[in-house]
Amino acid sequence: MTTKTILVTVDKPTGKAAAAVMQAEYAKSLTRAFRKAAEALNEGTEITVEIKVAAGEYDGDLGSGAYELPQFDNVDGRLHILGGYNSSFTNRDPFHTPSQIITIRERSAPIFKFAKNSKLAALVIDGLVIDTGNSNNYDAQTNSLMGHGSCTHPFFKLMYFETNLLQFSNCVFMNSPHRMMEPLIRAASDAAEIRYDNCIFLNNIIPIKLDSARFRHKPARIVVNRCSFLLNWALNPDVNTSNPAALEIGPADAAHEIQLTNNLFYTNFGGAILALNLKMPPLIVNNNNFVGNGLMHGQPYTDAVAMIVAAGGRKQPLDVDDIEDVPHVDEAEGNVSIDPGLPLAVGNVQTVDADAIQPEANWQNEVRAILGLNLDGGRVEINDFAPRQTYNAQRPPFATNPAAAAYGAAPLAEPVM
Template sequence: MKTLPTQFALCLLACMMAALPALAQGNNSPSFAKKGREWFVSKANGSGQQGTKEKPAKDLGNIIHLLKPNDIVRIAGGTYLSKGSMGADEINVPVHIIGGYDETFTVRDPWDKYKTIFTGTNEYMKSTSPRLYIRTEQQREANGQLAQGGTILVDGIIIDNGPRNRYHLDKGLAIRRKADPTTGQNPSPESGGIVIVGSKYTNIAVQNCVVMNTAPSEGALSVRVFQGGKGIIRNNLCLNNTGYGIFARTGYVGSDPKMTPQFLIANNTSLFNWKHDPIATYGGNALALDQFLTATVTNNVFGFADMGGVYNKGSRIVMSNNLFAGNSKYDYDENGAKMKANDILDEAMLVDPSSDGNEAALIKIPIGERWATIYGSRVEISREQVDASVTVANTGANQLRSMLGLNLQGNAVGMDAEIFLPLLQLEEGLPVGFMPWDGKGCVLPKQQ
């Protein structure tokens, strides 16, 4: 019984992957239907903007203005800061971004030998936009019509926002969301690591990626699919982010099953998801799902979230063989109804009855001992604690407000946590993604 949903998901994955290379010709607008070219990027050997295998570019940011729909960009291992070390890349046409290559672009090993790391620096006036932002929904044809179609793929990219964040007293223990012009420090970017917004009839896939140390209000890894499109989010590792580790979003409002965006979310590991800020009542979920989409969610690990594992805002889903571990409030939230893993099939109204195999368990996580010690010593602050600590000042203004029947003003209370989204080093976190738990979660991408 437990293997049937997995077999179904694998079948769906094969079908969806087969659909990614090309959409139905009638759904592609003229510019998004053209065949693209290959580009090559190497931090070590790149120079100029030719972007060929023989003469690669030095950074993706240096050639973004030259990219055309359906281009394929192959990126060698190295640490990339974007054009001008701005720490953010925005692309406005459907492309494939593939990292983890050796310098000859013949071998891939994206999480081990040839890590392609996208990061930045925390300097005043540097970008606070998503580290990799691909959006095509605003592009228009020559006749003014919105462009549609094409495919978007991001594969084998490691996003580490740690160097982009501002940490209190530079100790790496707690981020700060405001800039400090006196020290020349930017705010911690309030944006995701990989954010993709497609067009109508655009298929999108994100796989074999790592997103860590990001501080968005919504998704650290966010994919928004519009009508007629499909989304695949598979074998990704999301660690130590605020908001939602993974966010499946929709750009469609309606009920036509042929137009409703379809997602496959499989074999991902999303752990240590923090609330937006220490006293927030939102964020802190391993996976969030928009309304007006359908999804198969299978063989993932969702754990150690400030709130919960899966936050379903109204989509109908098949959810099978997922592992929940250490979530603070719940494992599954369906429009405000909060459940533990063992109660999902009994109580959920939006989870297909064929779903099976979801479980909660204690797991051993191969994360760095230094960071684990810091995480284990944090003190959580609730909104209730803050509200209870507010006292009403006996000021002339409050006396006047009292006579007028207005609410009294309380004094300001500083409740910044001493530990909040502490800096996780890549070498401390990456081993978490190497081995699954009983077939659940991401695995080390095989050398190719």
């Protein structure tokens, strides 16, 4: 298999000089790099295209805050998007020298939208910091994210991408105002995998649901390993909300197995894992650290609301020790609750009970009742709900407590030879 390397920097002279030394191609933008990659891959040969991205800020096609990728059509080709390089591409440290994908206030599309029905042997996205805070609407008075006025398109829209491997590694996903993504690939074979390795999910509304697109094959497994779910939020601050937790388990057709191992779930306001489907893939939930995920449920103790399941006709929050009793959980070994020592905390968040909100007594609701429409409720006061976070490359959110160092994302410094 041959390898083609494309270098992307925010500084053109430095990028061209590095490309000459490395016998690589230079692209002045990610947009152009994606086009070059598609041209090489679509020749149909067995090839790996590496797009290496230097540290800096990248703001979409022509500054639009989003990327629309070209068609990829090569079942033997692999595309690796690798961020975190220094300007000379001699060192890679994605968390401390980040390649940041930022957006704009007027964003109106997914951050990465793939062309429909693209096909590759593997798609690997490694070492990007993706932050949609610029396209969110925040209320200064309540210090809260507002759904109205925020762009709720996902970070990734895969459009039935067909592959044997979808992998996200060493990435940071932050400030999503709605679900960050569902990895809805079409599995190219029964050996297909979806993987999240050493990633950080920070300050998102319901970050990910583990699912795949229905196709001829079902992925062998979905793996979430050594990831940190930090300070993520429910769909809304209501204990009865439909989507309270940081990570959601899809239905039985999502994969043959789902593995959650060596992860950190820290201060996720509505709970860590949501597993409500009556039929789910077999779950492996081993060696995870659950700390402070029960605040919305009024459960402040450290190991609360590690998982939420359907039981007795309701959403039942479970502590760490109860995970092994869930019917679809095949293994639940080595799970703990150890303070990681992170510099993150929630503010004075106010929750609501939707059942207690009474319709407003006004003529508009009288008309709506006659027409059989939903009634407008009273005003709900919120405070400190999903306020914007910024990424600090000098102090990434890694565990500082040595006893908790084995859980969640860890620093990566990869020298380039």
